[in-house]
Amino acid sequence: MMIYDSLTRQKRPFEPLVPGHISIYVCGVTPYAESHLGHARPAVLWDVIKRYFIRRGYIVHHVQNFTDIDDKIVARAQDLGISVTDVAERYMKEYTDAMNRLRVLPPDYAPRVTENVTPINQFIEELINKGKAYATSAGDVYFRVGQSPGYGRLSGRQVEDQRVGVRIESSEDKEHPADFALWKSSGADEPGFPSPWGRGRPGWHIECSVMASRYLGPQFDFHGGGIDLIFPHHENELAQSEAYWGVSPARCWVHNGLITQGSIKMSKSLGNGISLRELLDRVSPMALRTYLLSVHYRSPLDFSQDALEDWSRGIVRVWDMYERVKDAGSPSERLDQPWAKRLESFEERLLAALDDDFNTARALAEIYEMVRDVHQGEASGHAETAHGWARINILKADQVLGILPWPATPRSLEHDKLLAALLSWRQEARLEKDFKIADRIRVVLSQAGWTIEDTPRGPRVVAKEDV
RNA sequence: GGCGACGUAGCCAAGUGGUAAGGCAGGGGUCUGCAAAACCCCUAUGCCCCGGUUCGAAUCCGGGCGUCGCCUCCA
Numbered sequence: 001m002m003i004y005d006s007l008t009r010q011k012r013p014f015e016p017l018v019p020g021h022i023s024i025y026v027c028g029v030t031p032y033a034e035s036h037l038g039h040a041r042p043a044v045l046w047d048v049i050k051r052y053f054i055r056r057g058y059i060v061h062h063v064q065n066f067t068d069i070d071d072k073i074v075a076r077a078q079d080l081g082i083s084v085t086d087v088a089e090r091y092m093k094e095y096t097d098a099m100n101r102l103r104v105l106p107p108d109y110a111p112r113v114t115e116n117v118t119p120i121n122q123f124i125e126e127l128i129n130k131g132k133a134y135a136t137s138a139g140d141v142y143f144r145v146g147q148s149p150g151y152g153r154l155s156g157r158q159v160e161d162q163r164v165g166v167r168i169e170s171s172e173d174k175e176h177p178a179d180f181a182l183w184k185s186s187g188a189d190e191p192g193f194p195s196p197w198g199r200g201r202p203g204w205h206i207e208c209s210v211m212a213s214r215y216l217g218p219q220f221d222f223h224g225g226g227i228d229l230i231f232p233h234h235e236n237e238l239a240q241s242e243a244y245w246g247v248s249p250a251r252c253w254v255h256n257g258l259i260t261q262g263s264i265k266m267s268k269s270l271g272n273g274i275s276l277r278e279l280l281d282r283v284s285p286m287a288l289r290t291y292l293l294s295v296h297y298r299s300p301l302d303f304s305q306d307a308l309e310d311w312s313r314g315i316v317r318v319w320d321m322y323e324r325v326k327d328a329g330s331p332s333e334r335l336d337q338p339w340a341k342r343l344e345s346f347e348e349r350l351l352a353a354l355d356d357d358f359n360t361a362r363a364l365a366e367i368y369e370m371v372r373d374v375h376q377g378e379a380s381g382h383a384e385t386a387h388g389w390a391r392i393n394i395l396k397a398d399q400v401l402g403i404l405p406w407p408a409t410p411r412s413l414e415h416d417k418l419l420a421a422l423l424s425w426r427q428e429a430r431l432e433k434d435f436k437i438a439d440r441i442r443v444v445l446s447q448a449g450w451t452i453e454d455t456p457r458g459p460r461v462v463a464k465e466d467v
Numbered sequence: 468g469g470c471g472a473c474g475u476a477g478c479c480a481a482g483u484g485g486u487a488a489g490g491c492a493g494g495g496g497u498c499u500g501c502a503a504a505a506c507c508c509c510u511a512u513g514c515c516c517c518g519g520u521u522c523g524a525a526u527c528c529g530g531g532c533g534u535c536g537c538c539u540c541c542a
Contacts (some may be wrong), residue, residue: 001527005540006468009471011483025542027542028517028542029542030539030540030541035542038542039542040542041542042542044540056524070540071540072540072541103478129512135511143494152470155470155471155538156470156471157469157471157538158469158470160469161469161470161538163468173478199484204540224542225539225542226542227471227472227536227537227542228536228537228542229541229542230471230537231470231537231538232537232538232539233541250536252526254542257472257473257536258535258536258541258542259510259542260535260536263534263535265535265536265541267540267541267542268540268541268542269539269541270541277530291479293487294479294480294481295479295480295481295489296481298472299472299473299480300472300473300534300535300536302479304478306478306479306491307478307479307491309479309491310478310479310490310492311479311490311491312491313490313492313493314490315490316491317505320504321505324505338484353481359481359482361480361482361488361489361490362482362488362489362491364480364481364482364490365480365488365490366488366489367489368488368489368490369488369489372506375505375506378506379506379507383516425541430500434502435500435501438500438501439500439501442502442503447486451503451504452502452503453502453503453504453505454499454500454501454502454503455502455503455504455505458503463503467486
């Protein structure tokens with residue numbers, strides 16, 4: 001198992017901290033606005049990583065937080081004239097709904113900052129006691145970057161090289177411009193929590209150090225998030241955790257590339273994010289999911305509607321095959337043909353692709369090659385065996401990658417009866433060679449959003465919204 | 468200015484030293500009342516450019532060109 005670590009900048013063999021267990025902390029979202037497509041990428045990636053480790057026999061502990069208190073949420077609440085809690089709840093629910101539609105398994109713990117204020121305060125106090133942080137007369141607490149010799153090694157930068165002026169906020173009583181807030185005092189009209197330094201709220205980075213160690217311990221296996229979080233968020237988090245525990249928190253830092261549009265990063269602040277909810281209303285969630293997995297996670301993914309549709313057309317072939325073979329029995333004969341041997345060893349190749357730094361693109365390619373082997377089996381007169389393997393292998397791929405759509409929108413019984421009646425009328429017409437009627441029925445159904453396909457096994461109706 | 472990533476067929480994309488996976492589109496075919504679907508076959512002497520290392524380079528090194536990201540909230 002080879003995994004790329006952002007800290008060492010190389011792919012290297014991975015050994016879990018505790019044999020047989022995998023612990024994962026992924027930075028979640030700040031729920032102050034609608035989720036966009038960019039949020040779906042790490043979620044789907046970590047979902048696959050998790051399923052992969054589970055399949056490999058590990059016990060997985062996965063934590064993903066919600067930053068439910070933050071300046072942006074406060075501002076949003078004031079805009080909408082509702083409470084900070086209501087804003088956070090609304091967008092957390094929206095995010096969770098989108099994840100469900102993408103078949104993303106929920107994390108084992110989804111802690112919130114507002115439920116961890118006391119441990120956060122204890123953590124900050126200890127950092128002050130250790131001389132790693134200091135409180136100001138204004139009631140703010142800052143982390144003392146100068147006390148962290150390794151600071152900058154995750155993001156590969158030196159504090160003094162950074163563009164001057166950008167980080168420095170007005171009227172600072174910070175000791176050093178690079179020092180960052182652990183605790184920020186709240187104004188009278190802002191939400192706040194009591195603390196030894198007065199009423200205030202946690203800074204952006206401290207939550208993750210606190211919650212990760214609280215739920216997973218001082219050290220854990222993976223820390224994940226978008227590549228844009230490396231600096232300052234993860235750099236600061238690393239510094240805090242190290243200052244507190246004396247060890248580097250994550251054994252491996254995994255950062256996904258960003259989703260762009262026209263090569264420009266999709267982000268909330270640029271306002272060019274594609275609404276995840278709207279996109280999921282428009283395309284099949286599982287087609288979107290496979291599209292996200294079609295590019296290696298560390299590469300940027302330049303979103304295009306065309307590319308998504310291309311992927312959608314491809315994965316539909318796998319769905320169709322599953323429809324055809326889902327009732328097949330388990331294969332009972334063992335054959336020496338190459339296709340049969342490949343079908344038997346399909347899962348090994350699937351997992352081997354993921355062993356190599358979670359290469360989901362290669363894993364998807366394995367699925368298509370497997371589909372071709374099934375066709376070869378059919379052509380060589382062993383359809384039953386081939387179908388049996390097809391069923392097993394597609395389900396195995398689905399278990400790890402998540403590729404099959406959940407049942408399409410349920411239809412009413414009346415609906416089905418009506419369709420069946422029209423189809424049998426058309427079949428009668430066809431038998432009587434009355435193709436005028438037959439074609440007329442096809443046109444009428446097509447106008448209603450249904451496509452009839454005459455297959456060797458009889459007519460089949462596909463609803464346009466299913467694809 | 469500092470740091471980093473990327474550049475593979477018409478499009479998307481895997482491949483990090485051994486002779487270019489996969490998907491979409493396109494062409495040809497099988498099947499079919501027609502259509503669609505499905506399936507089969509074909510489609511990069513070449514991987515941004517120029518040098519170098521090597522028996523051998525898309526892969527390693529050097530130099531360019533182009534695009535993007537981080538340094539401010541960001542997945």
